[in-house]
Amino acid sequence: MASVRNFTFICGADDFLVGRLGAERFAALAAEVTDEFSREVLSGFANNVSEVESAVNRFRETVQTVPMFGGRRVVWLKDVNFLADTVTGRAESTLKLAEDLQQILAQVNPADTAVLVTAAPVDRRRAFPKWCEKNADFALVGGGEDDGATLESVVLAEARALGVEFSPDAVRLLLAKVGSNTRLLVEEVHKLATYAAEGERIEDRHVMELTPNVAEGDFFEAAEAFFSGDLKWTLAALERQFFAEPNAARPIISAMQNRNRILLQVRALLDAGEVRLGPRGLDGLPKAAETYGAKFTGATEKSSFNLFTQNPWYVGKLASSAKLPSLRRLIDNQQEFIATFEEVVRRPHEPEEVLREMAVRCLAS
Numbered sequence: 001m002a003s004v005r006n007f008t009f010i011c012g013a014d015d016f017l018v019g020r021l022g023a024e025r026f027a028a029l030a031a032e033v034t035d036e037f038s039r040e041v042l043s044g045f046a047n048n049v050s051e052v053e054s055a056v057n058r059f060r061e062t063v064q065t066v067p068m069f070g071g072r073r074v075v076w077l078k079d080v081n082f083l084a085d086t087v088t089g090r091a092e093s094t095l096k097l098a099e100d101l102q103q104i105l106a107q108v109n110p111a112d113t114a115v116l117v118t119a120a121p122v123d124r125r126r127a128f129p130k131w132c133e134k135n136a137d138f139a140l141v142g143g144g145e146d147d148g149a150t151l152e153s154v155v156l157a158e159a160r161a162l163g164v165e166f167s168p169d170a171v172r173l174l175l176a177k178v179g180s181n182t183r184l185l186v187e188e189v190h191k192l193a194t195y196a197a198e199g200e201r202i203e204d205r206h207v208m209e210l211t212p213n214v215a216e217g218d219f220f221e222a223a224e225a226f227f228s229g230d231l232k233w234t235l236a237a238l239e240r241q242f243f244a245e246p247n248a249a250r251p252i253i254s255a256m257q258n259r260n261r262i263l264l265q266v267r268a269l270l271d272a273g274e275v276r277l278g279p280r281g282l283d284g285l286p287k288a289a290e291t292y293g294a295k296f297t298g299a300t301e302k303s304s305f306n307l308f309t310q311n312p313w314y315v316g317k318l319a320s321s322a323k324l325p326s327l328r329r330l331i332d333n334q335q336e337f338i339a340t341f342e343e344v345v346r347r348p349h350e351p352e353e354v355l356r357e358m359a360v361r362c363l364a365s
Contacts, residue, residue, distance in 0.1 A: 006109075006136070007110070007116065008116045008136060008137040008139075009119070009136035010118045010119075010138075010139045011118070011139075011140060012141030012142050013120065013142060014141065014142055014182055017120075017150075019120075022076065025116055026074070029074045029116060033072055040073070040076070042055070042058055042078070043055065044080030049091050053093075056101050063108060072111070073112065073114070074113070074116070077115070077118070079118065080118065081120070083119050083121075083122045084121045085121075089123060095126070095127075098127075102128055105117070105135075154182055155171050155174060155185055158185075158189040162189065162190065166192075166201070170207050172318075174207045176314070177211045188210075220255065221237045222238055222252045222256070223252070223255040225237040227263070231364055234359045235356060238252070246351075249344045249352075252355060259304070260334055262310060263318070264327070264331070266315060267327045270324070274287075275288050278316065285307075285315070288308075
């Protein structure tokens with residue numbers, strides 16, 4: 001029989017996901033406490049050591065307070081941020097206060113007081129989080145901010161809760177356009193669910209029409225359309241882009257080149273048998289990075305010039321979103337982009353026509 005834990009500790013890299021799960025747990029605990037005055041929520045957010053001390057002291061007083069009319073209580077210490085690898089989190093005084101918090105939690109009687117602590121982000125190398133993992137009802141939410149599988153699960157879970165369905169392409173496109181902003185992802189899912197007709201599956205066309213280009217910038221649609229191989233969509237995307245921004249030629253070409261560079265590297269590794277496309281992205285990328293990573297001198301920051309700086313899950317989704325072009329086609333694309341740029345310079349008053357001609361040459365065959 002499992003022993004009863006003194007308290008619940010929920011942590012993770014994303015404060016929004018941690019807070020959402022914390023709210024669910026608190027609601028479940030609060031439902032067992034009839035007296036609303038026996039439900040207390042305290043903030044653990046602190047900008048400096050002094051505020052950490054105030055938060056821990058408030059928590060101690062609250063936990064040790066005896067309810068006037070008896071009965072069980074529930075206390076939620078939320079938004080704890082002083083367990084992170086920050087200046088405040090690393091301070092000796094903060095580490096001592098974390099030890100004080102540990103002592104308070106160790107003395108909690110769960111029969112009298114249900115305690116919930118939510119913290120994000122957390123440096124799990126520290127003694128206090130390690131102790132919580134062993135002694136609390138512990139939950140770790142998601143992974144890092146580039147954890148595509150976790151972000152995908154957020155979208156799908158929210159969609160299920162709303163009674164709607166997303167196509168795989170729609171999920172991929174939504175993540176590509178929004179990025180790792182979980183709050184915005186959830187809001188976009190709600191917006192798309194409201195827009196879709198009853199029983200209608202949300203497709204990538206809905207996402208393209210309604211979701212802003214937060215992660216990829218304003219020139220995402222033209223690149224997405226081009227690499228889908230859809231000439232009609234590409235021409236329409238170019239028309240919309242040039243209507244909104246007459247000087248869009250160079251950034252559009254840049255967006256296409258960035259995508260093409262990534263796909264060139266993916267195709268080369270796939271053809272060489274160094275990686276393979278799997279359900280969680282590009283399998284084998286870490287091993288390939290050990291072999292070839294040192295060759296990418298001067299491109300260690302996240303860049304399309306270095307595939308190994310990209311998120312494997314996102315790259316895998318990018319490569320599998322449609323039939324990956326051959327290496328020859330990708331090299332030809334790169335030559336086309338260079339020639340198109342030179343043509344734009346020669347024909348400065350006809351940039352849209354130049355890009356339309358390039359699209360026809362590449363996609364009409």
